[in-house]
Amino acid sequence: MIDYDSFADQYREMVRKGGPGRAHRFIISRLERITSLSRASICDLGCGSGDLSSELARLGASVTGVDISKKLLAHAQALNEKVDWVHGDAMALPSNFKTASYDIVISSLMLMDIPDHKAVFREAYRIVKPGGFMIWLVMHPCFQSPFSHPDEDGSRKVYQYAPQFWKSKGTGTLRSTLGAYHRPISQYLNDFMDVGFQSIRTFEPGSESAAPPNAYAPDVPDHFGALGYKN
Numbered sequence: 117m118i119d120y121d122s123f124a125d126q127y128r129e130m131v132r133k134g135g136p137g138r139a140h141r142f143i144i145s146r147l148e149r150i151t152s153l154s155r156a157s158i159c160d161l162g163c164g165s166g167d168l169s170s171e172l173a174r175l176g177a178s179v180t181g182v183d184i185s186k187k188l189l190a191h192a193q194a195l196n197e198k199v200d201w202v203h204g205d206a207m208a209l210p211s212n213f214k215t216a217s218y219d220i221v222i223s224s225l226m227l228m229d230i231p232d233h234k235a236v237f238r239e240a241y242r243i244v245k246p247g248g249f250m251i252w253l254v255m256h257p258c259f260q261s262p263f264s265h266p267d268e269d270g271s272r273k274v275y276q277y278a279p280q281f282w283k284s285k286g287t288g289t290l291r292s293t294l295g296a297y298h299r300p301i302s303q304y305l306n307d308f309m310d311v312g313f314q315s316i317r318t319f320e321p322g323s324e325s326a327a328p329p330n331a332y333a334p335d336v337p338d339h340f341g342a343l344g345y346k347n
C-alpha cells in the first residue's frame with residue numbers, strides 16, 4: 117500500500133499549483149453533462165486533500181470523501197466542513213458504508229496507488245445505487261510511466277507494458293518517492309466490467325478535453341479512465 121502521510125504536505129502543494137486540476141475539471145464536466153449535481157449523493161474514493169470533493173459539494177452535491185491518509189484528510193477537513201470526510205480503505209470500506217447508498221462513485225487518480233484495484237471496483241459497485249455509476253481516472257498507462265518516452269523526432273518509445281510496480285528516477289517527486297502500480301488498459305477495463313459495471317464509456321482526457329495540452333508531449337493524453345453503470 118502506498119502511504120501518502122509522508123508526502124501529504126507536498127501533495128497539498130502540488131494540488132494548489134494545479135497538479136490534478138485537469139483530471140478534476142474533466143470529471144466535473146462529465147458529471148455535469150449526464151446528471152444534476154445538486155441532487156446527487158457522491159462518494160469520492162481516495163479524495164486526497166479534498167479539492168474535487170469540495171468543488172462537488174460547492175456545486176450542490178452531497179459528498180463523502182474517503183481516504184486512507186490521515187494527514188491528507190486533515191488538509192481536506194480544513195478546506196470544507198460540508199463534506200463528510202471519512203478515514204478508510206477504499207479496498208474494504210468501513211462497515212457503515214451501506215450497499216446501494218450513493219448515486220455516483222468517483223475515483224480520481226487513485227487506482228494506480230492501490231495494490232488491488234479490483235477490490236475498489238467491487239466496493240464501488242456495492243455502494244452505488246442501481247441506475248448509478250462509477251467514474252474513474254488513472255495516469256495514462258501508455259504515456260505516464262518511466263517506460264514511455266517521447267523522442268525528439270516526434271515518435272514515442274514504450275519499453276515495457278506488463279503489470280509492475282515502478283518508481284521514477286530522481287528524488288523528492290511524488291512518483292520517485294511513492295512509486296505507482298502500472299496496469300495495462302485491458303486489465304483495468306476487464307476488471308471494471310467483471311465486477312458488474314455496464315454501458316461503459318472510456319476517456320483519454322488531454323486529447324479531447326478543452327484544457328491546455330500536456331506541455332512536454334502536446335498530443336498525448338495524460339489520463340485514462342472510464343464510466344460504467346450499475347443496472
Ligand SMILES: C[S@@+](CC[C@H](N)C(=O)[O-])C[C@H]1O[C@@H](n2cnc3c(N)ncnc32)[C@H](O)[C@@H]1O
Binds near residue numbers: 118139185
Ligand atoms: C494521487 S492521490 C489523488 C487524490 C485526489 N483524488 C486527487 O485527485 O487529487 C491518491 C490518493 O489515494 C489515497 N489512497 C491510496 N490508497 C488508498 C486506499 N487503500 N484507500 C483510500 N485511499 C487511498 C491516497 O492517500 C491519496 O490521497
